Each structure stands twice: as structure tokens, then as C-alpha cells.
Amino acid sequence: MSKKWQIIVPGSTANLGPGFDSIGLSLSLYLDLTVGLADQWEIIHVSDHLPQDVVIEEHLIYMIAKETAARFNKELPPCRIEMRSELPYARGLGSSAAAIVAAIELANLVCDLHLTTQDKLNISSQIEGHPDNATASVLGGLTISHMDEHGVVDTIHVKDLDASFVVFIPDVELKTSEARRVLPEQFERGYAIHASANANMLAASFISKDYERIGRYMESDLFHEPFRSRLIPNFREIKCAAKQAGAFGTALSGAGPTVISIIPNVLGEQFVLSMKKQFPTHEVLLTKADHRGIYVKEVLTDIFT
Structure with a gap:
């Protein structure tokens, strides 16, 4: 038997008015990756929201996963990825943040990094540049967050919104x-x-x-x-x-x-x-x-x- 992982990341909305760059809300719209180790890199898009011409070295998932592995002095092994998305690109629904969070988790799994939730919050927010969408995709629910000058994220997590x-x-x-x-x-x-x-x-x-x-x-x-x-x-x-x-x-x-x-x-x-x-x-x-x-x-x- 060979091992594969399914990585499911919610999209998100940010700001919600005046919560500029600090408030994020996860939504039940998802990015879904099926990942397995392979002899060479392959990323297959099986969703209308995703482009079909894929250049591996320029793909956000590949670039962020490689960067995450390098932070811990690991080399990212080749993977075959099937990628589905309900998040249209550049529409304000956290598509890039979801991809960043998914890529960090990909590196965590295949490089055996043992990242904590706090690690994932910090790394994803540092790459995004602000913690609103990324924290919501990592934690779910609503997040109210601050990232300090060292890239450390502090988050208040609000669950079970009845709306x-x-x-x-x-x-x-x-x-x-x-x-x-x-x-x-x-x-x-x-x-x-x-x-x-x-x-x-x-x-x-x-x-x-x-x-x-x-x-x-x-x-x-x-x-x-x-x-x-x-x-x-x-x-x-x-x-x-x-x-x-x-x-x-x-x-x-x-x-x-x-x-x-x-x-x-x-x-x-x-x-x-x-x-x-x-x-x-x-x-x-x-x-x-x-x-x-x-x-x-x-x-x-x-x-x-």
C-alpha cells in the first residue's frame, strides 16, 4: 500500500468592513489537495476555477512548500497533486491564503516537520504579509489577529457563529x-x-x-x-x-x-x-x-x- 494525504483548506473572507488586515472568517468553500509521493513533480488541476497550463516551478503550492521545507533545512521530495478548488482566483475569497496554508501542510507531511498550529499561523501569515485570511484558514471560525515585528501571530478565535x-x-x-x-x-x-x-x-x-x-x-x-x-x-x-x-x-x-x-x-x-x-x-x-x-x-x- 502507498500513502496519500487529502488536505482540505477552507477559503475565507477578510476585513468584514473595518477589521482591516486583522479580522478573518473561514467559509465553507474549499481548496482540496490529494497528495502522494512520486518519482517526479506533477500538479493536476481538476477544477474550473483553476488554470490548466501548469508550470511546476511557478506554481504557488510548489513554491511555498519548497520554501517551507527550506526553512527547516529539508529538501521537498517530488509529489503528485490533484487539486480542486471552489475558490475563484483574485475575487477576495482567500484563494492565495488557502493555497499557502495547504502548501505549508504539504511540506509538513512529506518532510515530517511536526509543525505546531502556532508554527502554521506564523509561517502562513508571514508569507501572506498579514494574518487575516491565513489564520481563518488554519483555525476555522472567525479570527481577530495581530502579527508582531518578529512575525509571531496572536489570535482571538471565535467559534460557532449562528448566522x-x-x-x-x-x-x-x-x-x-x-x-x-x-x-x-x-x-x-x-x-x-x-x-x-x-x-x-x-x-x-x-x-x-x-x-x-x-x-x-x-x-x-x-x-x-x-x-x-x-x-x-x-x-x-x-x-x-x-x-x-x-x-x-x-x-x-x-x-x-x-x-x-x-x-x-x-x-x-x-x-x-x-x-x-x-x-x-x-x-x-x-x-x-x-x-x-x-x-x-x-x-x-x-x-x-
């Missing part, structure tokens, strides 16, 4: 680097105080699971949405329509262009059907918070099959 989420995914890409270019370099003190207070209240509302307040403060961002909203198709129209249909609140998912609403569980499919009719150019998906985070299971296969 649903709806994502509005347009058929356009927006890279985070492009979305960051429209942000101001600095804020006046009074403006920054107001923006910071909104972020504090959002975090406190999530911890206390006060969903009406969560929605209110999701819509109170002053750090990035006022500057990025012009890049986002139908952002203001979606925000208004979602509120009228019963959403607690609506915000950009990460840097966009996906928009996310938090809604009462009872609205569910009724809310989605209404939004699909009003925004036919968007893919509208109902999802929940994933509470497991990264998940690995061994798959034993007959070497001759």
Missing part, C-alpha cells in the same frame, strides 16, 4: 496589490480615531455574537471601502438591496471585488433567490462559517491500481 453568509462574486478579477494602490498613505488623527473605534466595535460584536451590531459595524468602515468601492461592480446597489431583503450588514470580502452579506439563518435560500434575480451578472452563493479549519486525512491506496 449565514452570502457572497456576490462578479465575473472580474481584482488583485490585492491593485486594490491597495487606491488607499491613502495616512489619515488625520480624528478620522483614524473614528475608524479605529468602528473596528473595535466590530471585533467586540463578533465576540459577543451580537449580529445586529455586527451588521451595523460591518457597514461602518473608513479604512478602505470608501476608496475601493469605485472599483467594485454594483457595490452600493448590492448593499442597499441586501439591507432591504433583511441582511444584518454587507461589506467587501477582503479587497473585493466579491461582496459579502451576513444574514439570519432563516432567510437562507429565499434571500439568495431574490439577490440572483436582482444581480444576474454575479454568482450568488449561500455559505456558512467553517469551524474546522485545515483538515488532513490519510488515504491508503493500492500501489498497483
Whole structure:
């Protein structure tokens, strides 16, 4: 028998309004890798969301797994990987963070690194540059995080959110680097105080699971949405329509262009059907918070099959 591993990583949304670069929420949309040792590298994409022309040396999974192994003075052995994804690229649903988390776990497994959860939080956040999406993909649930100057991550982990989420995914890409270019370099003190207070209240509302307040403060961002909203198709129209249909609140998912609403569980499919009719150019998906985070299971296969 030969050993394989299945690595399942949830996608995520970040910021949720004013929680800029620090709040992340895992979603029940997944990146799924089936990994086995091989004689040579092979990465097979079996998902519509993934490109079909794969250059191994330029593939994010390969590059991050190799970098992770090198951190511990290990050499990454060749692997055969089958990769499936429900996360469209450059849409604000944590596709790159999920790939980074999966690649770190890949190196952990095949190089026998014995990484702790804290190691995974630190390494993934260091590579991402901020801890919002990465911590959510590692831990599941909602994470409120800080990364210090040494790359050490401190996280408050909120589980069992009793609400649903709806994502509005347009058929356009927006890279985070492009979305960051429209942000101001600095804020006046009074403006920054107001923006910071909104972020504090959002975090406190999530911890206390006060969903009406969560929605209110999701819509109170002053750090990035006022500057990025012009890049986002139908952002203001979606925000208004979602509120009228019963959403607690609506915000950009990460840097966009996906928009996310938090809604009462009872609205569910009724809310989605209404939004699909009003925004036919968007893919509208109902999802929940994933509470497991990264998940690995061994798959034993007959070497001759």
C-alpha cells in the first residue's frame, strides 16, 4: 500500500468592513489537495476555477512548500497533486491564503516537520504579509489577529457563529496589490480615531455574537471601502438591496471585488433567490462559517491500481 494525504483548506473572507488586515472568517468553500509521493513533480488541476497550463516551478503550492521545507533545512521530495478548488482566483475569497496554508501542510507531511498550529499561523501569515485570511484558514471560525515585528501571530478565535453568509462574486478579477494602490498613505488623527473605534466595535460584536451590531459595524468602515468601492461592480446597489431583503450588514470580502452579506439563518435560500434575480451578472452563493479549519486525512491506496 502507498500513502496519500487529502488536505482540505477552507477559503475565507477578510476585513468584514473595518477589521482591516486583522479580522478573518473561514467559509465553507474549499481548496482540496490529494497528495502522494512520486518519482517526479506533477500538479493536476481538476477544477474550473483553476488554470490548466501548469508550470511546476511557478506554481504557488510548489513554491511555498519548497520554501517551507527550506526553512527547516529539508529538501521537498517530488509529489503528485490533484487539486480542486471552489475558490475563484483574485475575487477576495482567500484563494492565495488557502493555497499557502495547504502548501505549508504539504511540506509538513512529506518532510515530517511536526509543525505546531502556532508554527502554521506564523509561517502562513508571514508569507501572506498579514494574518487575516491565513489564520481563518488554519483555525476555522472567525479570527481577530495581530502579527508582531518578529512575525509571531496572536489570535482571538471565535467559534460557532449562528448566522449565514452570502457572497456576490462578479465575473472580474481584482488583485490585492491593485486594490491597495487606491488607499491613502495616512489619515488625520480624528478620522483614524473614528475608524479605529468602528473596528473595535466590530471585533467586540463578533465576540459577543451580537449580529445586529455586527451588521451595523460591518457597514461602518473608513479604512478602505470608501476608496475601493469605485472599483467594485454594483457595490452600493448590492448593499442597499441586501439591507432591504433583511441582511444584518454587507461589506467587501477582503479587497473585493466579491461582496459579502451576513444574514439570519432563516432567510437562507429565499434571500439568495431574490439577490440572483436582482444581480444576474454575479454568482450568488449561500455559505456558512467553517469551524474546522485545515483538515488532513490519510488515504491508503493500492500501489498497483
